[in-house]
Amino acid sequence: MSDTHNDTHDGTGDGMGTGTDGGTREGTSYDVVVIGGGAGGLNAALVLARARRRVAVVDAGQPRNAPSPHMHSFLSRDGASPLAVLEIGRAEVERYGAVLVDGRVDQVEAAPEGGYHVRLDGGAVLDARHVVLATGLRDHLPDIPGLRALWGGDVLFCPYCHGYEVRDRPLVVLGVHPFSAGQALLIRQWSADVTYVDHGQGLAEEERERLAARGIRVVEGPVAGLTSRDGALHAVELADGREVPCAAVFLFPVMTPNDAAFDGLGCEKDERGWLVTDRAGRTSRPGLWAVGNAVDSRAQAVTAAGMGAAAAFALNHDLVDEESERDLARYRAGGVEPALAPAP
Template identity: 80%
Template sequence: MTGANNTTTTTDTTDSRGAYDVIVIGGGAGGLNAALVLARARRTVAVVDAGEPRNAPSAHMHSFLSRDGVPPLTVLEVGRAEIARYGAVRIDGRVEQVEPAGTGGYLVRLEGGATLDARHVVLATGLHDELPDIPGVRAMWGQDVHFCPYCHGYEVRDQPIVVLGVHPASPGQALLLRQWSSRVTYVPHDRPLTEEERERMDARGVEVAEGTVSALLAKDGRLHTVELADGRSLECAGVFLFPRMTPNDGAFAGLGCEKDEQGWLVTDRAGRTSRPGLWAVGNVIDPRAQAVTAAGMGAAAAFALNHDLVDEEIERDLAAHRAAGRSAAPVAAS
C-alpha cells in the first residue's frame, strides 16, 4: 500500500454489532465523503469496506483539486482518518446482502455472518472493469494502460498512443485522445471502423493500423510496444482502452431498485434510489464519475439524507408531543 500507513489503524475495526443511523457500503471517495458529512452531522455511521478500490492500480490520482498527483490509496488513508475523527466506524468486510428490516430501515449482512442494522444505507460500491484477454493488459492496467484520457492523457502528451478497439466507444476514445497527442494510432482489434468513423479518423489525424493485438510488451518495467498478430510492432508510451463496465450491485439486486436500460441504478440528483432509505453514489450509478465526482456525489447524498432523517425525527417527536398533550388534558367535570 502506498502512503503513510500510520493513518489507517485508527479507523479499521471488526466490531460489526449494533444499529446505525447510516451504513455506507464502500470506502472509496464517494462513500468516505458521505460518511464524513454525516458523522459531522452527529449521525452514527459505519463504513463497510472490502479494501479493493477500483483505482488501486494507479500510481497517481489526477483532476482532483488539491489532490492532483497524489497516490489514490494515500487519499483513502487520509479520508479514513478524517471520518474516524468524528466517530464514524470503518468495518473491514464485504456485504453479502442488504434486505429490508421488519421494523423499517435495512439489515446489512456481512460475509462471515455478522449483521448490521441501519435506518438508511448508502451504496458506494463502484463498478467492475472487465478487461480484454490480451497478454500484458492486466499487468499494466493503471500504470501504462488506461481508460480515462482526462485522468492520464496529460502524462503521455505528445508521445505515441495506441487505442485498442475493444468497445463500441473505442473510436470516440481515439478521436478524443488526439487532443493530447498528434501521434495516436487506432487498432481495430475486434471493433472494426465504419466508413464514417474512418473518415473521422482521417480528418482528425488519427492513424489506423488494421489488425488485432496479440500482446503488450514492457521494457524495464514500462510499456514499450504493442505487438500485432501479423508480426508488426507499434512503439508507444501509453495504451488506452474502453473496458466493459458492470456495477457492483449484486448484494442489493433483490431490493427491486429501478435501473436504466444499460442496467445502472437510477437515482435522483441527491442520490435517492427508487427504494426509500436506499441511496447510491459514484460509479455504481455512473461509470463516467471520477473520484472527485464521486466525492461530490457522496456529499450531496449526505446532505439530503440527513435532512430526511431530521424530517423523520420531527414527525416522530411531533406524534409523541401530541400524544403526551392528549394524555395530560384535564378531564371535564360532570
C-alpha cells in the same frame, strides 16, 4: 472496489456517533451504513458523522484505482497517491466518530421492523435506517497478453486522469469497445501521434473519415499482445508480427456496477442495468442510496466525493423529517415536552 477511475481528534470518542434511533441491536445499529470506502463513500460518511449521525463504513479494501500510482484532476490532491488519499479520508471520518468496518457485504435485506439488515461476509449483521451504496464498478478487460499487468500504469482508460502525463508521446487506442473510435478522437487532444488499432471492433465509414480528418492512423488488428521492456510498455504486437511502438495504450473497458448488495430489493434500473437515482442519490426504494461509479461510470474521484456529500446532505434532511414527524405525533399525544420552552 472503490468508485474512482484508474487514475481516486475531536469526535465523540466512542466510535458510535451521537445520532438517535439507530436500531434494535446495541453496538451494531446505525442511522446509516455506507458500503464502500472510496471517495464517494468516505465523503458521505464524513458529512453524516459531522451531522452527529451514527455511521458505519464497510470497506472491502479493493479500490478501483489501486493500480494507479497517482490520481489527478482532484483539486488540492492532484498527483497524490490514491491509497494515501483514502488513508487520510479514513482518519478524518474516524475523527468524527464513524465506525470503519473491514469486510465485504453479501446482501442488504429489508428489516421487518423497518430499515435494513446489512449482512457481511462471515455472518455479522449491521442494522441501518438508511444504506448508501458506494461500491464503484468492475472493469472487464479484454483478454490480451501483457495487458492486465500494465493496467493503471501504461494501459489507461481516462485521459482526464492521465492524459497530461503522456502528452505529445506516441499513443495507441485499442478498438475493443463500441465507443473506442470516439475515445481515439478524444485522446487526440493530448497528442498528435495517435494510432487506432482495430482489434476486431470494426469501423463504420464515417468513423474512419473522422479519424483520418484528425490525423489518427488506423491499423487493422487483431492484437497478439503488449510487449514491455524493463517493466514499461514498448509496443502493441499484432497477430501478423507487426509492432506499433507506443508509450501508452488507452482502451475503453466494459464496465458493470458493483450493486449486487441491493439485489432483490426492487430498486429501479435503467435499460443498461444500472441503478436509477435522483440527483441526490436516492434510489426508487426509500432508505437506499447510491453514489459514484456504482451509478455513473464517468465519475472520477472528485465527482464521486461530491456525489457522496450531496447524498449525505439529502439523507440527513430525510432523517430529520422522519424524526420531526415522529416527535410531533408524540408531542400531540401529550407524551413529550418541548425541548426548549418559549421565552416568557
